[in-house]
Amino acid sequence: MKIHHLSEQNSVLNTFISEIRNVEIQNDSMRFRRNIERIGEILGYEMSKHFNYKASTIKTPLGDCSINLLENNVVLCSILRAGVPLHNGLLNYFDTAENAFISAYRHHKHDPESFEIVVEYLACPSLENKTLVLADPMLATGQSMLATFEALKPFGTPKEVHLVSAIGAQEGVDFIADHFDKNTHLWIAAIDKKLNEKGYIMPGLGDAGDLAFGEKLQH
Ligand SMILES: O=P(O)(O)OC[C@H]1O[C@H](OP(=O)(O)OP(=O)(O)O)[C@H](O)[C@@H]1O
Ligand SMILES: O=c1cc[nH]c(=O)[nH]1
Numbered sequence: 179m180k181i182h183h184l185s186e187q188n189s190v191l192n193t194f195i196s197e198i199r200n201v202e203i204q205n206d207s208m209r210f211r212r213n214i215e216r217i218g219e220i221l222g223y224e225m226s227k228h229f230n231y232k233a234s235t236i237k238t239p240l241g242d243c244s245i246n247l248l249e250n251n252v253v254l255c256s257i258l259r260a261g262v263p264l265h266n267g268l269l270n271y272f273d274t275a276e277n278a279f280i281s282a283y284r285h286h287k288h289d290p291e292s293f294e295i296v297v298e299y300l301a302c303p304s305l306e307n308k309t310l311v312l313a314d315p316m317l318a319t320g321q322s323m324l325a326t327f328e329a330l331k332p333f334g335t336p337k338e339v340h341l342v343s344a345i346g347a348q349e350g351v352d353f354i355a356d357h358f359d360k361n362t363h364l365w366i367a368a369i370d371k372k373l374n375e376k377g378y379i380m381p382g383l384g385d386a387g388d389l390a391f392g393e394k395l396q397h
């Protein structure tokens with residue numbers, strides 16, 4: 179796996195990551211969503227540097243201009259529900275991308291410390307020979323990312339796969355590296371050291387889905 183750990187370099191990305199982690203700023207859910215979206219924009223921009231480009235000519239009012247333009251057929255797939263603002267950020271930059279949505283949630287069957295990943299909803303175009311971008315702001319155990327990737331397999335074989343996340347735990351990053359092809363890219367803003375006993379990233383930020391959209395009742 180090719181890991182692009184973007185906060186290893188100082189940039190304004192750190193501001194947005196610090197705000198989504200900050201317990202006081204988190205009270206503003208609109209700002210939380212917008213910061214996740216901004217992180218998606220930055221990760222998408224960095225990712226775009228690794229895409230393929232072809233020479234084109236554009237007519238300006240004063241003459242012709244040569245420019246290299248993106249030629250990848252991008253499919254953005256995000257994991258509901260926390261993935262929605264990250265998806266919006268990516269879509270802000272990949273104007274012509276096709277889109278897929280998949281649900282994955284942690285189902286606590288017996289006790290709060292053990293869970294299984296349940297995939298229910300899935301809407302996806304053909305992935306055959308396309309650039310699949312799979313986005314979820316939190317990469318904790320890595321199980322949601324793997325379960326959704328497995329569920330996408332009947333839709334075709336992508337030419338390349340890019341995973342996009344805001345914050346991960348080292349354990350989840352290692353898990354993903356073990357289970358995905360070595361040519362897969364991971365674009366991630368920050369990697370934290372560990373998970374707690376409930377599978378939350380430490381220090382992480384808490385529950386991204388709840389912070390973006392409000393608490394949900396367990397069912
Ligand atoms: O790497 P994992 O251990 O699989 O955990 C990460 C998943 O957990 C969160 O979703 P959650 O189940 O909280 O659902 P939500 O988006 O509805 O809040 C997050 O958005 C990821 O999808
Ligand atoms: O720390 C975590 C782990 C999973 N999902 C979250 O929203 N946060």
Ligand SMILES: [Mg+2]
Pocket residue numbers: 257258259260282283284322387
């Ligand atoms: Mg989820």
